Each structure stands twice: as structure tokens, then as C-alpha cells.
Amino acid sequence: MQAGLLNTYQHPASSRQPVAWMLSALLSVAYLLLYLGPLPRLGIPWDVFQVGAEAVGLKSKWTLYGLLYTAAMIAGGWYFLRRHGNSRYQVVRTTVVVLVQVVLGFSLPLLMSVFGRHEHYFSYFWPLKMEYLYPSYILQQPFLILAWSFLGSLVAFPILAYFLGKRFYCSWICGCGGLANTAGEPFRHLSSKSPAAWKIEQVSVHLVLFVSLVLTAIVWVNWAIGKKNPEFAAFAFRVQDWYGFAVGAIWAGVIGVGLYPLMGTRVWCRFGCPMAALLGLVQKFGRFRITVKKDMCISCGNCSTYCEMGIDVRQYAMANVDVKRAACVGCGMCAHVCPRGVLKLENKPDRFKGGQPIRVYAVDL
């Protein structure tokens, strides 16, 4: 057995029992208060997080949020490695993703704001962080930040995703994935593996990607012609605002983290993240895959159960078909929990030249 996963289903918080529902409600409310600020009509006259931040001597509620987020990742990373530290892949990956958060996701932006600069999160890129390719933001930044953003999003990321899979970002750098794989560890098995969930995911994540591309185009067009077209400028501002609230705050935050205890940790990454969708498309044609050892699977289901992205890995293992799925974030847990060592994450050219028909027997039945 995988010692770290024993009794998962015996913990009330990990098995959708009332305490999990309460936890989910608590997280959602916290995110709503964070993003919405004071809600006088609901009888909440103060910006709760801002008041809290000032009470502990911080200027901004976002610093407090960053501090809590980073602390959750450090504590969660320690918890995760106590369970899965017997895998070096997990040790290296977890150490890197937590360090990236501590340094690039928290300390550096904080230092920048202390020195009076506009803070920049060097671990986030367009299209996850939309404004990092908005002309209004990026063209006002120093050249280094401008180059970092452009080269990262448009050059380095596609190349890295081709050779390493999207895991290089989603499981090694990204703060959203980082929280999922550390503090979210007790909930990873709650993602739905149903074929219906897969269909919804394909539509929804690519829809968000499409919307984010269209929005980026609108913003750039507005930069070029907005001064002469105040109506278009107003429209561009409205859609920016709407996207930022609906996708950035509500989906990624309130729903994405709020649903951890009920639907697993990658609700946002799986159904909503435009970056995950974009890198996933590259990955599908790239080198990363999960190689399946032939005829060794005992169908126990540990791989599928512990896939946070809801991939039914077992179907591939039973059919002796390597897993090449756009969704896979390469967290490595399927390989780690497999009691027969059937799965291996690899970056290699396809084993089956000339195109092996990818037909997974049971999924297609």
C-alpha cells in the first residue's frame, strides 16, 4: 500500500461528510469577502481582510492573503512530503513549487512594493494572469519585466511544454497548482472520473481559453484605436472588468479553492484555467507521456482515484495504451501510488512511430 494514503476515506473532511461541506462553505465565504470587500447591504460594513491586515501591521489585504497562501503551501508541502517523501520526484517537485511561491510568488513582489515599485509576480504569466500581456500594464513596466512576460508566455512556455509537458508549469511553478498539491493533498481523490465530467471539462476549459484570447485581442485593439473610439474603450473596459471578476475572482478563487473539500483540488485548473488549456494543447503533440507497462495492471484503481485532474488512468493501463492527455498536469501521483509500478512519467519521443491507434477499449465501449 501507499502508506500516505491509508484511511483517506475514513477522514470525515476527505470524504464529503458534513464537515467537508462546512469547510467548503467557509473557504468560499472567505474568498468572497476577500474579493468583494465591504458589503454594507449584507450588513458587513468593513473590508474584513483589510481590517485584519492592518491589525497585524500589513498595509494591504493582498499581502495578508499572500502570506496566508504561502503559509498554507509551506505547511501543506511539509504534510505532503511526510506522506510521499519516499518518492524523489515528489520531493524535488514539491520543494521547487513551494520555493517558487516563497520567492517569486511572495517575497519578491513584497520587496518591490516596499521599495515603492508596482509589484510583479514573476511566476505568473498570460493567459493565467491576463494583464501581464495587456499593453496598459506591460508597456509601463521596465524592459526586463516586459521581456520576461512576452518571452515567457509566447516563446519559452510552448517550447518547455513540448519537451517536458505542461507539468513544468502546472505542477512545478504555478501557485494554483502549488496550493492544490500541498494544502489540497487530503482532497485530491475527490475529482470526478466520470466520462461526463471529461466532456464538460473539454468544452469549458477551451471555452475559457477562447474567451481569454478574444479578450486579449479586444484589449490590444483598444490600445490601438481606443482613444478615437470612446465607445469601444468603454466596452473593452467592461469586458476586462467582467472577465477579471467572473474568471479571476469567482472561478479561480471562490469556486476553485472553495470546492476543494467536495470536488477535489483542481476544479479551476481542470475546468477553467486558460493557461492549462493552452499548454495542454501543446502537450498533446509534445513528448510528455505516462508510459504504461504492458499487461501488469491489476485494475485496482489507485491511479484513477488519486488523479486530481479526474483522468481515468486505469483505462489506459488496462488497455496497454500510454497516457497522452491534454489535462494531465504531471503531478506523478498515479505512478507513485501504483502498487505494481505500471506507470512512468517520461519525456521521450513516441514509442509508436507511425501513429498507434489511440483507442481505449472501455472508454470507447
Place this chain on the structure above:
Amino acid sequence: MHFVIVGNGVCGLEAALALRAREPDVRISLVSDEHDHFFSRPALMYVFAGQTTLRDTEPYDRGLYERLRFERVRGRVATVDAAGHALVFEDGSRLGYDRLLLAVGSRGRPAPWPGAEGPGLHYFVTLRDLEGLDREARPGRRAVVIGGGLIGVEMAEILKDRGLHVSFVIRESWYFPLALDRNEAALVSEHMRHHGIDVRPGVNVDEVLRGGDGRPRAVRVAGEDVPADLVASAIGVVPNTGFLAGSPVPLSKGGAIEVDDALRTSAPDVWAAGDCANVTWADGSRRPEQLWYTARDQGRLAARSMLGDEVAYRRGPWYNSAKFFDVEWTTAGSVPVCLNWDNTPIDPGPDVRCWFQRVPGQCVSQRVVVQGDRVVGFNFLGSRWDHEPLLRWIEERRSLDWVLAHLPEAQFDEEFMPRFRVLEGASLSPAAP
């Protein structure tokens, strides 16, 4: 045409899938008294431990049976009326068939020790076994696990995890002599003791002692009374064919259903496959194959045979894998068994030698079996290996030096795990125990 399959395990279900893939319109019925959905039997331990739910161990979605029009019959078969082409159930009802596949699997080998039968005795093969053990295994209780194989180590592990005190009683001189040699077994036993298991190899169970309430009190092992609130018997499995006694379906002495190469029994229109079928092994002996992947393969082949294809079941080269607590095991090819059931050594012959090394301080070892000047088998503990290249090298009659130089290519560990290399303490010695 009505195909009836008794048994909803991997063999029965794979046969049904193969039948449906070829024949969209025939009637297919699956008979089981265990569970409405196919589940992975080797995964029962994860369900017990709360690592997965029973539902997680069901490989296919629950709409499969309706979608493929598999009719499910829940009931226990009392006998086969071969002349009347019908199954007779325990409640007296009948189900007619045109072609019948018996894929009834195994059950735990009955505990032979005096006083063993009764409350508090547990096997771990079926869903009922799981439920029974789950009810009685409470933290703080004492369990004696008897048996030196894979189910034994699984039971020891899950009971220990549940918080019971576990003694693991093994009749042979060391753990799992069917697959491990003395060095490898020492490594595994050390690991089990590290996990708090009281491992007792080389001792016989005399009897199970019961208290006034009829529950187990202790297991007398080599004259010593080992306290026990429950007794876990894991001394292998036997074909689940008791209901066929007296029927026209012929059974071997061990209770397995006799079949020909096409998995047909001598009863008309009756086939058998999986754990319950007596098949011919590569060495010519006739035994059941009690493995997951052979049950799957036999089920698929039986389906073709039932559809009239000319088929012959040929078992491929031997390979397997398992996990002893945290230590993974991979084997491929011919690895000599060093010990008989009665603890007498087996001499594999003068030209069989074993290359062996253990990584110091870790539960990692590699054994390469050499016959004459070529490699014939592999036994690996504590790291992951792909059996495909290993079996290919055996077929290509590679030398030991060549194999040792190429072994890293077959390694299947997670990224960043240590690569295989030849250590200074490696030895090459005769395979005799």
C-alpha cells in the same frame, strides 16, 4: 443464442466483453452472488484500508451492463444440469443456456488446523471475506496471520494499519519461498519487522485454541501459545467448485475444472476459464493459474472458443509483480524455487547460478539468474522494472555481462530515483539454497 457466464470477476467479465465485441445481438447473462458490478479482487486490501472505496475498484462505469445488454443474475448456483442445458440455483430456479462458461474463481484454502473453523477465522479472497474481517478487526485486538504468500502479507499489512497487533506465522524457513530466496526473504522480513509485525518463520501451527465463548483465544505455534482474537488464514486458494461435485463437469483431484487447450470441458457446451480451470503449464504440468492477467487472457480466449474459433491456450513466459508493505517486487523468466512445501531444499541443478546484490541500508536488491552462460530470470526488490525488455533479453539468450550493462534500460522507477549500478558486494554463486 444464449451465453451464460457464471462469475462476474475479471475472467467472466472479459469473456462477456469479448463476446459482445464480436456478437452485437446474442443474449449474454452474467451470474454472480458476490456483487452487481465487476471489481478488482486484488484491490480488496485498499478498500479495507480506506485507501479507496469499493466503487473505486470497479474498473468500468456502472452503465456498462445496461449499455452492453449484459443480463445480471444474482444467485448462487447449486449445480449444472448439463443434459438439460440449464443452471440450477440454490432456490430451485433454473436458467437455460446454449453455451456456458464457468469462471467461478477461487476461495481461500480451508484452514486445516484443529479448532480453526468457527467465529474469528478469516480468509481474504471474496467481498464477504472483506466484510467479515472489517467487522471484527478492531484496533488493539490481536491477529495471527498464517501463511507465507501474497495474501498473508496483505492481511498483515492492513491489520497492522488498522491498529491490531499482528503475528505472522510462516511454515517455511523463510517468507514466500515460492518466489524469494533466503537473502530476499531476509530483506522483506526485516522490512515487516520494521513495520511492527511479529514475523515467525519456520514454525508449524498446532491448533487454534478457543475460549468458553467459542472465540479464538490463541494459536498454538510450535508449542507456544500466541494470543489471538482473530485468526487470518492465508495459505493459498482453491478452486471455488464445490457446487460441481456430482455434476457431469469433470474436476481434477484438487477441485479444478478439467479443460482442453480450447478451455472446453468434456460436458457439452460447457467451458471453464480463470482460477478454477486446470490448464497445461509450460513445464507440462496441469494446474490452475491463479493470476489476474491469466484470468483475463483465459476469459478472452474462452469467448473466442465459445464462438467457434479454433484456439489453443498457451501461457506466455512467466512474470509477476507484487508489493510487500512498501517494497515492490518484480520477477520475470525462470527463477528457481529453492524450498519445497515441507522445507526440503530443491536443487535447481549445478549450472544454475544467481548474481545478487543488495543496496546497503535499503530494501533494494537485484537477482539475476544464470543458466550455463545465459540469463534466464530476474528477481528484483525495492525498485521498478519493465518485464518486457527483461523477457526479450532472456529470449535473445543474453549473457550476464551484457544484461548487467543494459539493465538500466529496463528500469521503470519514478524520475530522480537512483539508477541501477553494479555494487562492490555483488556475488555470483550457485542457486542451491
